[in-house]
Amino acid sequence: MTDRVLLVDDDRAVREALGQTLELAGLRPILASSYIEAKDHISTQFQGIVVSDIRMPGKDGFALLDHARKVDADLPVILLTGEGDVPMAVKGMTGGAFDFIEKPCSPSDFLAVVGKALKTRALVLENRALKREIRQGDAAARMLVGTSALSEQMREAARAAARTSAEVLISGPPGAGTAKMAEVIHLLSAAAMRPFQKISAASAAPDTLAVAFERAEGGSIFLDEVAVLPPAAQFALLDLIDAHPGTRVIAGTYRDLAGEAAAGRFNPDLFYKLDVIRVRIPALKERPEDIPVLFRHYVALACEQSDLPMPAITPETIAGLMAEDWTGNARALMNAAMRFAMGLSESHEDEGETGLAGQMARVERSLLIEALTRHGGNATEAAAALRLPRKTFYDKLTRHGIRPEDYRS
Ligand SMILES: Nc1ncnc2c1ncn2[C@@H]1O[C@H](COP(=O)(O)OP(=O)(O)OP(=O)(O)O)[C@@H](O)[C@H]1O
Numbered sequence: 524m525t526d527r528v529l530l531v532d533d534d535r536a537v538r539e540a541l542g543q544t545l546e547l548a549g550l551r552p553i554l555a556s557s558y559i560e561a562k563d564h565i566s567t568q569f570q571g572i573v574v575s576d577i578r579m580p581g582k583d584g585f586a587l588l589d590h591a592r593k594v595d596a597d598l599p600v601i602l603l604t605g606e607g608d609v610p611m612a613v614k615g616m617t618g619g620a621f622d623f624i625e626k627p628c629s630p631s632d633f634l635a636v637v638g639k640a641l642k643t644r645a646l647v648l649e650n651r652a653l654k655r656e657i658r659q660g661d662a663a664a665r666m667l668v669g670t671s672a673l674s675e676q677m678r679e680a681a682r683a684a685a686r687t688s689a690e691v692l693i694s695g696p697p698g699a700g701t702a703k704m705a706e707v708i709h710l711l712s713a714a715a716m717r718p719f720q721k722i723s724a725a726s727a728a729p730d731t732l733a734v735a736f737e738r739a740e741g742g743s744i745f746l747d748e749v750a751v752l753p754p755a756a757q758f759a760l761l762d763l764i765d766a767h768p769g770t771r772v773i774a775g776t777y778r779d780l781a782g783e784a785a786a787g788r789f790n791p792d793l794f795y796k797l798d799v800i801r802v803r804i805p806a807l808k809e810r811p812e813d814i815p816v817l818f819r820h821y822v823a824l825a826c827e828q829s830d831l832p833m834p835a836i837t838p839e840t841i842a843g844l845m846a847e848d849w850t851g852n853a854r855a856l857m858n859a860a861m862r863f864a865m866g867l868s869e870s871h872e873d874e875g876e877t878g879l880a881g882q883m884a885r886v887e888r889s890l891l892i893e894a895l896t897r898h899g900g901n902a903t904e905a906a907a908a909l910r911l912p913r914k915t916f917y918d919k920l921t922r923h924g925i926r927p928e929d930y931r932s
Pocket residue numbers: 666667668669695696697698699700701702703704747748775817853854857
């Protein structure tokens with residue numbers, strides 16, 4: 524929301540009176556008494572405008588106007604002038620001020636000028652956000668990394684959920700990215716500029732939930748692992764959802780919530796309230812093509828963050844990664860990437876698996892899993908896809924300890 528007004532005046536009485544006027548109008552003033560105090564609030568992302576007195580001890584309002592124009596030429600600065608100070612006002616306008624207001628002025632005149640400037644600012648920020656989005660792709664493309672068809676389905680699901688304001692239930696194994704998905708849905712939604720609150724359900728008391736709803740008003744609340752929400756908090760959540768229709772609840776779970784409700788371990792009314800839009804995050808082993816992509820992404824990120832040179836990622840490293848089960852999903856892979864970037868990755872040499880035979884076995888294993896996943900656990904179809912006789916296929920499954928039923932969709 525573009526509702527901030529950086530109000531700069533060395534006269535405390537004026538500052539407080541105008542500040543109150545702004546607050547009464549539902550705006551969020553930041554009061555400053557000098558150039559120095561005001562300066563650091565000014566940035567290209569500033570969600571508001573500047574109103575500054577011209578005459579101040581030290582650097583004056585013109586200096587602040589100059590500074591603001593240098594940081595962000597599209598940031599409206601309104602100057603406050605003394606009564607009849609026309610030459611000052613003219614100087615301000617030629618210096619790029621948005622408008623000027625003569626002191627003393629009525630609250631309605633003051634708010635009219637401020638309102639116009641805020642509207643201009645909102646349009647500029649919105650335009651920039653749109654341009655950024657066009658340049659970088661949307662939040663789903665940027666934040667949900669992966670090239671598999673399942674990844675693309677995930678991004679589409681995020682976009683579809685974001686187009687509505689209904690409750691969302693995200694299911695997925697631990698570490699697979701439920702929290703990330705919730706954030707993406709929020710960022711793509713019409714409430715993107717409102718707050719996003721994340722709560723861990725296991726420790727959530729009714730009071731914690733009430734505070735979160737207050738803070739997130741108009742935005743989204745993400746409840747991590749909602750199945751373990753204590754019973755009292757489950758009741759409170761039902762009421763809070765009804766009392767805050769403008770705030771969206773996005774719940775994450777790695778348990779079967781319908782099953783939990785049927786077994787009497789989860790409030791069924793709450794289940795139905797949350798189960799409006801379903802988004803499933805597949806485990807990493809269901810989309811092995813994403814493993815190298817995610818790994819490279821996080822190695823590059825870790826190197827950038829720690830100012831390290833990007834290490835070479837050899838086909839052997841990739842083969843090793845592909846052969847792992849990744850029960851810890853994206854989180855575990857991300858940690859492995861961080862360790863790798865820092866040269867701390869564990870060596871498999873002791874396991875005697877780095878030779879050609881070991882690497883081929885790992886690749887073979889990942890291909891078998893991939894085929895089973897793609898064919899929903901159907902061994903006949905998976906064997907046909909790999910052009911293997913069924914018997915050979917089953918022998919290989921046994922050798923690798925793979926069970927087709929684990930991949931049934
Ligand atoms: N598709 C993805 N692209 C990029 N990063 C991802 C993706 N999925 C998950 N991650 C990253 O993996 C880590 C784990 O994701 P997240 O915290 O969302 O998982 P979670 O399912 O909520 O885990 P848990 O419930 O166990 O905390 C995060 O750092 C997240 O940024």
